[in-house]
Amino acid sequence: MDLILIAIPFFFLLIFIELAYGWLRGNNTYRLNDSINSLSMGSLSRLQGLVILGFSGSIYEIVVAKWQLTQLADDALWVWVSCFILYDFAYYWKHRFGHEVALFWGSHVAHHQSEDYNLSTALRQTSIDFHGFLFYLPFFFLGFPAEILFTVVSLNLIYQFWVHTEHVPKLGPIEWLFVTPSNHRVHHARNKIYVDKNYGGVFILWDRLFGSFQDELAEEAAVYGLRKPLNSWNPIWANVHVYWRLALDFLSMPGITNKLKLLFKPPGWGSELQQSNCKLGKGKVDLSARFDPEISTFSLVYTFIQFLFTVVLSLAVLLGAASLSYTLLSLAVVYLFFAYFVAGTLLEGKEFALTLEIVRLVFLLPCLLLLELNPVVTGLLIVNVIISLPLLLTIGSKRIQILATNQ
Secondary structure, eight states: OOHHHHHHHHHHHHHHHHHHHHHHTTOOOOOHHHHHHHHHHHHHHHHHHHHSOOHHHHHHHHHHHHHTOOOOOTTOHHHHHHHHHHHHHHHHHHHHHHHHSHHHHHHHGGGGOOSSOSHHHHTOOOSOOOSGGGGTHHHHHHTOOHHHHHHHHHHHHHHHHTTOOSSSOOOTTHHHHBOOHHHHHHHHBOSTTTTTOOOOSSBTHHHHHTTOOOOOOTTSOOOBSOSSOOOOOOHHHHHHHHHHHHHHHHHHSOSHHHHHHHHHSOTTOSHHHHHHOTTOOSSOOOTTOOOOOOOOHHHHHHHHHHHHHHHHHHHHHHHHGGGSOHHHHHHHHHHHHHHHHHHHHHHHTOTTHHHHHHHHHHHHHHHHHHHOOOHHHHHHHHHHHHHHHHHHHHHHHHHHHHHHHHO
Protein backbone atom coordinates (compact mmCIF):
# COMPACT_ATOMS: atom_id res chain seq x y z
CA MET A 1 0.00 0.00 0.00
CA ASP A 2 1.41 3.40 -1.04
CA LEU A 3 0.68 5.54 2.02
CA ILE A 4 2.38 8.60 0.50
CA LEU A 5 0.02 8.55 -2.49
CA ILE A 6 -2.97 8.25 -0.15
CA ALA A 7 -1.67 11.15 1.95
CA ILE A 8 -1.21 13.57 -0.98
CA PRO A 9 -4.78 15.02 -0.86
CA PHE A 10 -4.38 15.63 2.88
CA PHE A 11 -1.02 17.33 2.26
CA PHE A 12 -2.67 19.77 -0.14
CA LEU A 13 -5.59 20.36 2.23
CA LEU A 14 -3.22 21.23 5.08
CA ILE A 15 -1.22 23.52 2.79
CA PHE A 16 -4.40 25.48 1.98
CA ILE A 17 -5.31 25.63 5.67
CA GLU A 18 -1.84 26.94 6.59
CA LEU A 19 -2.00 29.49 3.78
CA ALA A 20 -5.42 30.74 4.94
CA TYR A 21 -4.31 30.85 8.56
CA GLY A 22 -1.22 32.87 7.68
CA TRP A 23 -3.26 35.39 5.71
CA LEU A 24 -5.81 35.77 8.50
CA ARG A 25 -3.06 36.28 11.07
CA GLY A 26 -1.12 38.70 8.87
CA ASN A 27 1.84 36.32 8.74
CA ASN A 28 1.77 34.67 5.33
CA THR A 29 4.78 32.38 4.86
CA TYR A 30 4.09 31.52 1.20
CA ARG A 31 5.34 32.98 -2.08
CA LEU A 32 3.71 31.64 -5.21
CA ASN A 33 6.93 31.14 -7.18
CA ASP A 34 8.72 29.34 -4.34
CA SER A 35 5.71 27.14 -3.62
CA ILE A 36 5.32 26.17 -7.28
CA ASN A 37 8.99 25.20 -7.36
CA SER A 38 8.73 23.12 -4.18
CA LEU A 39 5.60 21.31 -5.38
CA SER A 40 7.17 20.76 -8.80
CA MET A 41 10.12 19.02 -7.18
CA GLY A 42 7.83 16.93 -5.00
CA SER A 43 5.91 15.82 -8.10
CA LEU A 44 9.11 14.98 -9.98
CA SER A 45 10.30 12.92 -7.02
CA ARG A 46 7.15 10.79 -7.14
CA LEU A 47 7.06 10.55 -10.93
CA GLN A 48 10.64 9.35 -11.39
CA GLY A 49 9.83 6.43 -9.10
CA LEU A 50 7.38 5.17 -11.74
CA VAL A 51 10.08 4.63 -14.37
CA ILE A 52 13.12 3.93 -12.21
CA LEU A 53 12.21 0.49 -10.98
CA GLY A 54 12.31 -0.20 -7.25
CA PHE A 55 15.99 -0.81 -6.58
CA SER A 56 15.47 -1.33 -2.85
CA GLY A 57 12.83 -3.99 -3.48
CA SER A 58 15.12 -5.80 -5.92
CA ILE A 59 17.97 -5.78 -3.38
CA TYR A 60 15.57 -7.14 -0.75
CA GLU A 61 14.54 -10.06 -2.96
CA ILE A 62 18.18 -10.90 -3.74
CA VAL A 63 19.17 -10.82 -0.07
CA VAL A 64 16.24 -12.98 1.05
CA ALA A 65 16.68 -15.50 -1.79
CA LYS A 66 20.47 -15.81 -1.49
CA TRP A 67 20.66 -16.15 2.28
CA GLN A 68 17.16 -17.64 2.85
CA LEU A 69 16.55 -15.31 5.76
CA THR A 70 13.89 -16.10 8.30
CA GLN A 71 11.20 -13.43 8.33
CA LEU A 72 9.79 -11.97 11.54
CA ALA A 73 6.05 -12.20 12.10
CA ASP A 74 4.26 -9.44 10.22
CA ASP A 75 1.34 -9.42 12.67
CA ALA A 76 3.37 -8.94 15.87
CA LEU A 77 3.12 -5.46 17.43
CA TRP A 78 6.70 -5.58 18.75
CA VAL A 79 7.99 -6.13 15.20
CA TRP A 80 6.21 -3.00 13.95
CA VAL A 81 7.26 -0.86 16.92
CA SER A 82 10.88 -1.99 16.87
CA CYS A 83 11.07 -1.47 13.09
CA PHE A 84 9.67 2.05 13.49
CA ILE A 85 12.20 3.02 16.15
CA LEU A 86 15.16 1.34 14.46
CA TYR A 87 14.32 2.89 11.11
CA ASP A 88 14.23 6.35 12.65
CA PHE A 89 17.70 5.64 14.05
CA ALA A 90 18.87 4.58 10.58
CA TYR A 91 17.19 7.63 9.07
CA TYR A 92 19.11 9.88 11.46
CA TRP A 93 22.42 8.56 10.10
CA LYS A 94 21.23 8.62 6.50
CA HIS A 95 20.16 12.24 6.99
CA ARG A 96 23.38 13.16 8.76
CA PHE A 97 25.54 11.60 6.05
CA GLY A 98 23.36 13.47 3.55
CA HIS A 99 24.73 16.69 5.04
CA GLU A 100 28.25 15.66 5.95
CA VAL A 101 29.30 13.67 2.85
CA ALA A 102 29.55 15.69 -0.37
CA LEU A 103 28.42 12.82 -2.63
CA PHE A 104 25.24 12.36 -0.60
CA TRP A 105 24.68 16.10 -0.08
CA GLY A 106 24.24 16.41 -3.85
CA SER A 107 21.09 14.31 -3.48
CA HIS A 108 19.73 15.82 -0.28
CA VAL A 109 20.39 19.48 -1.16
CA ALA A 110 17.08 19.68 -3.04
CA HIS A 111 15.15 19.64 0.22
CA HIS A 112 17.00 22.68 1.58
CA GLN A 113 16.83 25.10 -1.33
CA SER A 114 13.58 26.84 -0.41
CA GLU A 115 14.03 30.25 1.19
CA ASP A 116 10.53 29.99 2.66
CA TYR A 117 9.46 27.60 5.38
CA ASN A 118 5.98 26.16 5.10
CA LEU A 119 4.21 22.88 4.46
CA SER A 120 4.96 23.03 0.74
CA THR A 121 8.66 22.92 1.66
CA ALA A 122 8.09 19.45 3.13
CA LEU A 123 7.13 18.16 -0.32
CA ARG A 124 10.35 19.47 -1.86
CA GLN A 125 12.12 16.13 -2.30
CA THR A 126 15.04 14.89 -4.33
CA SER A 127 14.70 12.81 -7.48
CA ILE A 128 18.20 11.32 -7.00
CA ASP A 129 18.08 9.18 -3.86
CA PHE A 130 20.59 6.58 -5.04
CA HIS A 131 22.01 5.60 -1.64
CA GLY A 132 18.92 5.12 0.54
CA PHE A 133 18.90 1.35 0.02
CA LEU A 134 22.16 1.08 2.01
CA PHE A 135 20.24 1.98 5.16
CA TYR A 136 17.56 -0.63 4.43
CA LEU A 137 20.00 -3.55 4.21
CA PRO A 138 20.30 -4.13 7.99
CA PHE A 139 16.52 -4.53 8.19
CA PHE A 140 16.56 -7.17 5.46
CA PHE A 141 19.24 -9.16 7.30
CA LEU A 142 17.39 -8.80 10.62
CA GLY A 143 14.33 -10.36 9.03
CA PHE A 144 11.90 -7.45 8.95
CA PRO A 145 9.36 -8.13 6.17
CA ALA A 146 9.58 -5.70 3.25
CA GLU A 147 5.96 -4.61 3.62
CA ILE A 148 6.60 -3.58 7.24
CA LEU A 149 9.82 -1.73 6.44
CA PHE A 150 8.43 0.25 3.51
CA THR A 151 5.25 1.08 5.44
CA VAL A 152 7.41 2.37 8.30
CA VAL A 153 9.48 4.41 5.82
CA SER A 154 6.26 6.02 4.54
CA LEU A 155 4.99 6.74 8.07
CA ASN A 156 8.30 8.33 8.98
CA LEU A 157 8.11 10.64 5.95
CA ILE A 158 4.45 11.49 6.60
CA TYR A 159 5.29 12.48 10.19
CA GLN A 160 7.92 14.90 8.93
CA PHE A 161 5.35 16.83 6.90
CA TRP A 162 3.74 18.71 9.79
CA VAL A 163 6.99 20.04 11.27
CA HIS A 164 7.60 22.31 8.25
CA THR A 165 5.72 25.34 9.56
CA GLU A 166 6.50 28.65 11.25
CA HIS A 167 3.08 28.87 12.90
CA VAL A 168 3.62 26.30 15.69
CA PRO A 169 5.67 27.57 18.66
CA LYS A 170 7.81 25.50 21.00
CA LEU A 171 5.88 22.60 22.54
CA GLY A 172 7.47 22.25 25.96
CA PRO A 173 8.59 18.78 27.10
CA ILE A 174 7.65 17.27 23.72
CA GLU A 175 10.73 19.04 22.30
CA TRP A 176 12.98 16.70 24.29
CA LEU A 177 11.85 13.51 22.59
CA PHE A 178 10.17 14.30 19.27
CA VAL A 179 11.07 16.32 16.20
CA THR A 180 8.88 19.44 16.32
CA PRO A 181 8.43 22.51 14.10
CA SER A 182 10.76 24.46 16.40
CA ASN A 183 13.75 22.14 16.24
CA HIS A 184 13.18 21.40 12.55
CA ARG A 185 13.17 25.12 11.76
CA VAL A 186 16.71 25.04 13.06
CA HIS A 187 17.57 22.27 10.62
CA HIS A 188 16.40 24.31 7.60
CA ALA A 189 18.07 27.55 8.68
CA ARG A 190 21.21 28.88 7.03
CA ASN A 191 22.34 30.88 10.07
CA LYS A 192 25.85 29.65 10.85
CA ILE A 193 24.89 28.51 14.36
CA TYR A 194 22.07 26.36 12.96
CA VAL A 195 23.81 24.72 9.97
CA ASP A 196 24.02 20.88 10.11
CA LYS A 197 21.91 20.42 13.24
CA ASN A 198 18.80 18.43 14.22
CA TYR A 199 18.83 15.51 11.79
CA GLY A 200 16.10 13.40 13.43
CA GLY A 201 13.03 12.27 11.50
CA VAL A 202 10.57 11.47 14.29
CA PHE A 203 12.75 11.42 17.42
CA ILE A 204 15.04 14.33 18.27
CA LEU A 205 16.59 12.07 20.91
CA TRP A 206 19.25 10.87 18.45
CA ASP A 207 20.54 14.42 17.99
CA ARG A 208 20.78 14.88 21.75
CA LEU A 209 22.68 11.60 22.08
CA PHE A 210 25.12 12.19 19.21
CA GLY A 211 25.87 15.88 19.70
CA SER A 212 24.02 17.37 16.73
CA PHE A 213 21.20 19.11 18.62
CA GLN A 214 20.71 22.87 18.53
CA ASP A 215 17.82 24.63 20.24
CA GLU A 216 15.92 27.37 18.41
CA LEU A 217 17.10 30.64 19.96
CA ALA A 218 14.79 33.61 20.54
CA GLU A 219 17.65 36.00 19.75
CA GLU A 220 18.57 34.22 16.47
CA ALA A 221 15.62 34.09 14.09
CA ALA A 222 15.95 31.31 11.53
CA VAL A 223 16.69 32.37 7.95
CA TYR A 224 15.96 29.59 5.49
CA GLY A 225 17.74 28.23 2.43
CA LEU A 226 21.30 27.47 1.37
CA ARG A 227 24.31 29.48 2.44
CA LYS A 228 25.11 29.78 -1.25
CA PRO A 229 21.60 30.10 -2.75
CA LEU A 230 20.42 28.20 -5.80
CA ASN A 231 18.83 31.33 -7.34
CA SER A 232 16.76 29.37 -9.83
CA TRP A 233 13.23 28.02 -10.23
CA ASN A 234 14.46 25.27 -12.56
CA PRO A 235 13.53 21.96 -10.84
CA ILE A 236 15.89 19.94 -13.05
CA TRP A 237 18.88 22.13 -12.23
CA ALA A 238 17.84 22.09 -8.57
CA ASN A 239 18.35 18.32 -8.55
CA VAL A 240 21.70 18.21 -10.33
CA HIS A 241 23.51 21.49 -9.68
CA VAL A 242 25.66 20.21 -6.81
CA TYR A 243 26.70 17.13 -8.83
CA TRP A 244 27.59 19.33 -11.79
CA ARG A 245 29.86 21.47 -9.64
CA LEU A 246 31.19 18.42 -7.84
CA ALA A 247 32.09 16.86 -11.21
CA LEU A 248 33.97 20.01 -12.23
CA ASP A 249 35.84 20.03 -8.92
CA PHE A 250 36.58 16.29 -9.26
CA LEU A 251 38.17 16.83 -12.68
CA SER A 252 40.25 19.78 -11.49
CA MET A 253 41.35 18.21 -8.19
CA PRO A 254 44.95 16.88 -8.41
CA GLY A 255 45.64 13.28 -7.36
CA ILE A 256 43.32 10.27 -7.20
CA THR A 257 43.39 10.29 -3.39
CA ASN A 258 42.22 13.90 -3.28
CA LYS A 259 39.54 13.14 -5.86
CA LEU A 260 38.13 10.37 -3.66
CA LYS A 261 38.35 12.57 -0.58
CA LEU A 262 36.41 15.22 -2.45
CA LEU A 263 33.47 12.82 -2.79
CA PHE A 264 33.39 11.56 0.78
CA LYS A 265 34.61 14.53 2.77
CA PRO A 266 32.12 17.18 3.97
CA PRO A 267 30.82 19.58 1.31
CA GLY A 268 33.28 22.41 0.82
CA TRP A 269 36.40 20.33 1.38
CA GLY A 270 39.32 21.37 -0.83
CA SER A 271 40.26 24.82 -2.05
CA GLU A 272 38.65 24.47 -5.49
CA LEU A 273 35.45 23.04 -4.03
CA GLN A 274 35.20 25.82 -1.49
CA GLN A 275 34.88 28.28 -4.34
CA SER A 276 31.97 26.54 -6.04
CA ASN A 277 30.08 24.26 -3.66
CA CYS A 278 26.52 25.19 -2.74
CA LYS A 279 26.82 24.54 0.97
CA LEU A 280 29.65 26.77 2.14
CA GLY A 281 29.67 27.05 5.90
CA LYS A 282 32.40 29.68 6.00
CA GLY A 283 32.57 33.26 4.92
CA LYS A 284 30.06 36.08 5.02
CA VAL A 285 26.55 35.19 3.90
CA ASP A 286 23.81 37.72 3.12
CA LEU A 287 20.92 36.32 5.17
CA SER A 288 18.55 39.06 4.05
CA ALA A 289 18.59 38.26 0.30
CA ARG A 290 15.94 36.05 -1.28
CA PHE A 291 15.65 34.93 -4.88
CA ASP A 292 12.51 36.60 -6.22
CA PRO A 293 12.77 37.66 -9.89
CA GLU A 294 10.11 40.13 -10.95
CA ILE A 295 7.74 39.04 -13.70
CA SER A 296 4.42 40.41 -14.95
CA THR A 297 1.19 39.64 -13.12
CA PHE A 298 -0.09 37.95 -16.28
CA SER A 299 2.94 35.62 -16.37
CA LEU A 300 2.56 34.74 -12.71
CA VAL A 301 -1.17 34.03 -12.93
CA TYR A 302 -0.78 32.14 -16.22
CA THR A 303 2.02 29.98 -14.81
CA PHE A 304 0.00 29.21 -11.70
CA ILE A 305 -3.02 28.10 -13.74
CA GLN A 306 -0.91 25.93 -16.04
CA PHE A 307 0.89 24.50 -13.02
CA LEU A 308 -2.45 23.42 -11.53
CA PHE A 309 -3.32 21.61 -14.77
CA THR A 310 0.10 19.94 -14.76
CA VAL A 311 -0.44 18.77 -11.17
CA VAL A 312 -3.81 17.30 -12.19
CA LEU A 313 -2.11 15.40 -15.02
CA SER A 314 0.64 14.24 -12.65
CA LEU A 315 -1.90 12.86 -10.18
CA ALA A 316 -3.79 11.15 -13.02
CA VAL A 317 -0.57 9.48 -14.18
CA LEU A 318 0.37 8.43 -10.63
CA LEU A 319 -3.09 6.95 -10.00
CA GLY A 320 -3.34 5.30 -13.42
CA ALA A 321 0.25 4.05 -13.64
CA ALA A 322 -0.76 0.39 -13.19
CA SER A 323 -2.85 0.45 -16.37
CA LEU A 324 -0.15 1.99 -18.57
CA SER A 325 2.63 0.24 -20.43
CA TYR A 326 6.18 1.10 -19.38
CA THR A 327 6.71 2.94 -22.69
CA LEU A 328 3.65 5.16 -22.27
CA LEU A 329 4.46 5.72 -18.61
CA SER A 330 7.97 6.81 -19.52
CA LEU A 331 6.59 9.14 -22.19
CA ALA A 332 4.24 10.74 -19.66
CA VAL A 333 7.01 11.20 -17.09
CA VAL A 334 9.35 12.79 -19.66
CA TYR A 335 6.58 15.17 -20.71
CA LEU A 336 5.83 16.12 -17.09
CA PHE A 337 9.50 16.73 -16.35
CA PHE A 338 9.52 19.09 -19.33
CA ALA A 339 6.31 20.78 -18.16
CA TYR A 340 7.70 21.54 -14.71
CA PHE A 341 10.93 22.78 -16.29
CA VAL A 342 8.94 25.16 -18.50
CA ALA A 343 7.05 26.48 -15.46
CA GLY A 344 10.42 27.33 -13.93
CA THR A 345 11.51 29.28 -17.02
CA LEU A 346 8.24 31.24 -16.96
CA LEU A 347 8.73 32.12 -13.30
CA GLU A 348 12.23 33.36 -14.06
CA GLY A 349 11.02 35.43 -17.03
CA LYS A 350 13.40 33.74 -19.46
CA GLU A 351 13.34 35.03 -23.05
CA PHE A 352 12.79 31.54 -24.45
CA ALA A 353 10.04 30.62 -21.95
CA LEU A 354 7.18 31.55 -24.32
CA THR A 355 8.55 29.33 -27.08
CA LEU A 356 8.97 26.40 -24.70
CA GLU A 357 5.45 26.86 -23.38
CA ILE A 358 3.99 26.74 -26.90
CA VAL A 359 5.98 23.56 -27.59
CA ARG A 360 4.67 22.08 -24.32
CA LEU A 361 1.04 22.78 -25.23
CA VAL A 362 1.48 21.36 -28.74
CA PHE A 363 2.92 18.10 -27.37
CA LEU A 364 0.29 17.84 -24.65
CA LEU A 365 -2.47 16.86 -27.10
CA PRO A 366 -0.83 13.69 -28.54
CA CYS A 367 0.38 12.81 -25.04
CA LEU A 368 -3.21 12.88 -23.74
CA LEU A 369 -4.53 10.83 -26.66
CA LEU A 370 -1.88 8.16 -26.16
CA LEU A 371 -2.35 7.89 -22.40
CA GLU A 372 -6.14 7.42 -22.47
CA LEU A 373 -6.54 8.66 -18.90
CA ASN A 374 -9.76 9.58 -17.13
CA PRO A 375 -12.05 11.19 -19.77
CA VAL A 376 -12.88 14.12 -17.47
CA VAL A 377 -9.21 14.89 -16.84
CA THR A 378 -8.38 14.47 -20.54
CA GLY A 379 -11.24 16.74 -21.59
CA LEU A 380 -10.25 19.38 -19.05
CA LEU A 381 -6.67 19.44 -20.30
CA ILE A 382 -7.71 19.58 -23.97
CA VAL A 383 -9.94 22.59 -23.23
CA ASN A 384 -6.95 24.18 -21.48
CA VAL A 385 -4.81 23.70 -24.60
CA ILE A 386 -7.55 25.09 -26.88
CA ILE A 387 -7.76 28.25 -24.77
CA SER A 388 -4.08 28.71 -23.95
CA LEU A 389 -2.39 28.01 -27.28
CA PRO A 390 -4.11 30.75 -29.35
CA LEU A 391 -3.48 33.21 -26.51
CA LEU A 392 0.25 32.47 -26.44
CA LEU A 393 0.55 32.50 -30.24
CA THR A 394 -1.04 35.94 -30.26
CA ILE A 395 1.33 37.19 -27.59
CA GLY A 396 4.27 35.66 -29.45
CA SER A 397 3.37 37.32 -32.75
CA LYS A 398 2.99 40.70 -31.05
CA ARG A 399 6.42 40.30 -29.43
CA ILE A 400 7.95 39.50 -32.85
CA GLN A 401 6.33 42.59 -34.32
CA ILE A 402 7.73 44.73 -31.51
CA LEU A 403 11.22 43.32 -32.01
CA ALA A 404 11.00 43.93 -35.78
CA THR A 405 9.88 47.52 -35.20
CA ASN A 406 12.75 48.16 -32.79
CA GLN A 407 15.24 46.87 -35.36
